[in-house]
Amino acid sequence: MGSNNKKYSSEIDYASLRDMYACPCDESKMYDKFLMPVKAKGMWVWFDGEEEPYLDLVLNYSSVNFGHCYPPIVEIAKKVVERVDQIHSFHSKDKLELSEYLSKKVSTEKNYKVYFNIGGSAAVSDAIRLCRYSTGKRYMISFDGSFHGVSHTAASVVDDRLVAKEQFGIPVSEYTFSVPFPSTTNDVSVSYCLEKIKKLIEKNDVAGIIVEPIQGAGGFIFPKDSFLEELSELCKRNEVKLIIDEIQVGFGRAGDFFVYQQYGVINPDIVLLSKSIAGGYFPVSAVIARSTLFDNVPLRGTAFQTTFNNSSFGLGIANQLMKLIERENIFDKVPEKGDTLLKKLNFLDKSPYVADLRGMGLAIAFDIIDPVSKMPSDKLTKIFISQCLKEHVITYACGVNFNSIKIIPSLVVTNEEIDIISEKLDNCLQRFHNHVK
Numbered sequence: 001m002g003s004n005n006k007k008y009s010s011e012i013d014y015a016s017l018r019d020m021y022a023c024p025c026d027e028s029k030m031y032d033k034f035l036m037p038v039k040a041k042g043m044w045v046w047f048d049g050e051e052e053p054y055l056d057l058v059l060n061y062s063s064v065n066f067g068h069c070y071p072p073i074v075e076i077a078k079k080v081v082e083r084v085d086q087i088h089s090f091h092s093k094d095k096l097e098l099s100e101y102l103s104k105k106v107s108t109e110k111n112y113k114v115y116f117n118i119g120g121s122a123a124v125s126d127a128i129r130l131c132r133y134s135t136g137k138r139y140m141i142s143f144d145g146s147f148h149g150v151s152h153t154a155a156s157v158v159d160d161r162l163v164a165k166e167q168f169g170i171p172v173s174e175y176t177f178s179v180p181f182p183s184t185t186n187d188v189s190v191s192y193c194l195e196k197i198k199k200l201i202e203k204n205d206v207a208g209i210i211v212e213p214i215q216g217a218g219g220f221i222f223p224k225d226s227f228l229e230e231l232s233e234l235c236k237r238n239e240v241k242l243i244i245d246e247i248q249v250g251f252g253r254a255g256d257f258f259v260y261q262q263y264g265v266i267n268p269d270i271v272l273l274s275k276s277i278a279g280g281y282f283p284v285s286a287v288i289a290r291s292t293l294f295d296n297v298p299l300r301g302t303a304f305q306t307t308f309n310n311s312s313f314g315l316g317i318a319n320q321l322m323k324l325i326e327r328e329n330i331f332d333k334v335p336e337k338g339d340t341l342l343k344k345l346n347f348l349d350k351s352p353y354v355a356d357l358r359g360m361g362l363a364i365a366f367d368i369i370d371p372v373s374k375m376p377s378d379k380l381t382k383i384f385i386s387q388c389l390k391e392h393v394i395t396y397a398c399g400v401n402f403n404s405i406k407i408i409p410s411l412v413v414t415n416e417e418i419d420i421i422s423e424k425l426d427n428c429l430q431r432f433h434n435h436v437k
């Protein structure tokens with residue numbers, strides 16, 4: 001970067017442009033410095049006017065899971081952008097191949113159909129509509145601490161603490177119920193949760209249940225071992241549709257293509273993917289649903305179709321990316337890499353300010369707490385994040401108490417980079433200790 005960039009900056013006052021024209025709610029309030037990215041490669045980001053790059057442990061909220069500008073994906077994107085094989089509502093080769101691939105990833109016994117859209121929230125809305133259409137029922141059940149996006153329908157199933165529902169102007173959570181999520185870090189038992197769900201199903205016309213197999217925005221909160229399997233069985237017994245939202249933790253992040261398969265769930269009704277399935281270059285999302293669920297969907301189509309839902313660019317990259325992942329067995333290496341990184345990060349847990357270092361694959365997180373009260377502290381978390389930024393490490397706060405920090409490395413992270421992540425976080429922690437002592 002360096003001097004050229006500084007020259008450019010001095011010609012245009014971007015900070016003023018930001019103050020005058022950028023929407024304030026489109027900017028994180030976590031960072032106390034105005035930074036403008038100008039280049040990104042792998043896990044490194046260069047900001048305007050700064051010589052040294054920053055280590056990016058957020059990766060656009062897991063949407064560039066292979067790192068920024070991963071060369072094989074850049075090559076795929078360049079090739080795909082030069083050809084157009086998707087003309088509005090005709091099916092392209094890439095689209096059909098990708099549909100078959102995703103369908104067979106969910107099940108080789110049952111038939112699944114795939115519907116694509118733009119972004120995770122759209123997939124969640126589509127899936128909820130599919131539950132309602134296919135059952136003729138209205139209510140949805142979701143879980144405390146869950147996040148599924150910010151469209152009107154998606155927000156209806158999000159924990160109130162994770163989305164500002166007053167911004168919608170009208171109540172968004174009509175026809176939804178929330179129940180406690182039995183996690184490895186709370187004392188909610190699987191039977192208590194399932195009993196609550198059973199009662200809701202008995203008393204109301206429940207169409208579906210939506211669950212993240214590991215809560216992502218909640219701060220990588222893991223389910224108790226038998227929970228997902230028992231939930232799936234309960235849904236089957238009661239003819240309630242189960243949506244498994246793998247948008248954040250699926251597609252390799254937690255060490256496998258799908259997380260639910262690691263927890264023993266077989267042939268779920270609906271599975272959702274998005275984020276990095278097109279390498280982060282186009283926000284493709286996929287609703288992979290038992291084909292019978294589409295039986296009642298009116299063929300008029302427009303209730304589901306959107307202008308870009310079959311983007312030639314997005315689906316072309318996604319289809320070629322699946323082939324790359326298969327060829328290079330990229331996800332197979334994630335569990336070992338994750339274990340190595342988690343072990344190296346053990347020093348974090350020794351700090352009195354840190355609790356619950358946890359991880360599965362390369363989905364790693366820890367919480368920041370007050371060392372005396374042991375309670376979550378969003379204030380200390382903000383300080384931690386700003387000390388990380390001084391160390392040129394980008395992190396962000398999540399979780400219902402805004403005190404969880406997630407470590408989201410690239411899925412193709414090297415052993416050297418694992419060492420760098422751990423060294424840098426050690427420096428961040430020391431800076432933080434020096435600041436708060």
Ligand SMILES: Cc1ncc(COP(=O)(O)O)c(C=O)c1O
Nearest residue numbers: 119120121147148149216247248
């Ligand atoms: C589990 C989950 N579902 C849905 C979404 C919504 O995706 P998008 O932000 O692309 O609308 C997110 C976003 O973080 C998510 O983590």
